[in-house]
Amino acid sequence: MTERVEKFKKVMAGITSLPIVITQIDPDAIGSAMLLRYIAMTFGIQVDIYYCGNFGHPQNRLIYTLYDLGSLLHPIQEMSKDIQICALVDSSQINDARLNGRIIDPIVIIDHHELDARIKEEADEQRFLWIDRVGAATTLLIELADLLNINLPKNSQEATLAVLAVFSDTKMLLNATERDITAYSRMLESADKDSFRHFFNYPLPQRYYEYFKEAINGWKIKEAVLVTSIGFISSRDADQLAIIADNLIRMTEIQLVVTWAIVDNSHMRISARCTDLSLSLHDFLKDRFGQNCGAKTSALGIAEGGGLIKLPNAFWTGYEVKEELFALVKRKMEYLVLEYSATPMKQTDTESEACEWNNNNNNDYR
Numbered sequence: 341m342t343e344r345v346e347k348f349k350k351v352m353a354g355i356t357s358l359p360i361v362i363t364q365i366d367p368d369a370i371g372s373a374m375l376l377r378y379i380a381m382t383f384g385i386q387v388d389i390y391y392c393g394n395f396g397h398p399q400n401r402l403i404y405t406l407y408d409l410g411s412l413l414h415p416i417q418e419m420s421k422d423i424q425i426c427a428l429v430d431s432s433q434i435n436d437a438r439l440n441g442r443i444i445d446p447i448v449i450i451d452h453h454e455l456d457a458r459i460k461e462e463a464d465e466q467r468f469l470w471i472d473r474v475g476a477a478t479t480l481l482i483e484l485a486d487l488l489n490i491n492l493p494k495n496s497q498e499a500t501l502a503v504l505a506v507f508s509d510t511k512m513l514l515n516a517t518e519r520d521i522t523a524y525s526r527m528l529e530s531a532d533k534d535s536f537r538h539f540f541n542y543p544l545p546q547r548y549y550e551y552f553k554e555a556i557n558g559w560k561i562k563e564a565v566l567v568t569s570i571g572f573i574s575s576r577d578a579d580q581l582a583i584i585a586d587n588l589i590r591m592t593e594i595q596l597v598v599t600w601a602i603v604d605n606s607h608m609r610i611s612a613r614c615t616d617l618s619l620s621l622h623d624f625l626k627d628r629f630g631q632n633c634g635a636k637t638s639a640l641g642i643a644e645g646g647g648l649i650k651l652p653n654a655f656w657t658g659y660e661v662k663e664e665l666f667a668l669v670k671r672k673m674e675y676l677v678l679e680y681s682a683t684p685m686k687q688t689d690t691e692s693e694a695c696e697w698n699n700n701n702n703n704d705y706r
């Protein structure tokens with residue numbers, strides 16, 4: 341443990357500024373980044389946080405507004421392309437499609453997913469790497485603050501966000517390890533409990549219910565498998581796919597749910613849930629949608645997965661062919677999910693160049 345602290349201090353001593361990158365907006369990523377920011381600032385380091393994607397989920401939007409995160413967190417597009425040295429939290433994947441081709445060279449990596457092989461090879465003296473399979477990445481940051489004897493003031497936003505991060509990434513502590521519970525309790529002392537309660541009582545826009553209506557009206561069920569779409573959506577609403585899949589998988593007799601939508605007219609996004617223990621959701625998705633999908637099983641026995649497929653370029657899309665495009669994708673999805681059975685020799689053709697998908701997520705298909 342002292343070795344870890346020394347290594348961290350050594351890396352901090354070599355820098356004056358530290359951009360922190362988060363590749364997916366969720367409470368754990370936000371909590372980790374905010375806590376690392378706090379820690380780095382005690383070393384006199386200047387910190388900026390950059391994020392990929394956007395604050396679409398209503399809970400994330402609430403955090404954003406409540407804590408005025410717009411002044412602390414910036415879209416990744418605002419990060420100068422010259423900056424490569426950075427910190428990466430709640431992810432250890434440097435070749436992540438969500439970075440949109442941006443090259444990063446993280447000198448601090450704190451994560452709770454499987455280690456990216458490329459980073460393992462390149463692990464060196466100048467890099468602080470901490471990857472442990474705990475329930476939330478924020479747990480590691482709470483432990484780091486503890487090791488460095490950094491105490492957070494009462495009712496601080498960092499502590500409150502850290503508590504929310506652990507609570508949410510461990511599915512209300514159901515997936516929590518012993519270490520998550522200890523870290524959670526430790527932070528709870530400094531957290532603002534009123535704000536914390538607030539985080540769970542957020543309003544949902546009417547269109548969220550409209551999406552449910554659309555998903556239910558258009559669903560197709562065959563035996564225990566359900567596939568449905570919510571049509572064309574903006575990336576701000578993309579989390580809705582996971583929310584609907586989480587709900588539909590609870591239906592009696594249903595063991596596999598796939599929801600999909602065409603996002604920003606450029607990608608098809610897929611969310612999947614599976615309670616059939618004899619089926620590997622990971623293989624199911626990979627066989628059908630290529631390498632750019634991923635899945636993990638939670639402690640509750642529900643496999644959660646997702647994927648991203650790029651649509652053909654602008655010539656093939658557009659308002660005048662919108663209906664046809666939707667019908668085409670719908671037909672293909674229903675075929676792949678309800679009819680197709682994978683043969684070991686045959687490679688599935690997704691008929692489009694699929695995007696890289698971060699397949700080492702454990703809880704991040706929310």
Ligand SMILES: [Mn+2]
Nearest residue numbers: 368430477509
């Ligand atoms: Mn996480």
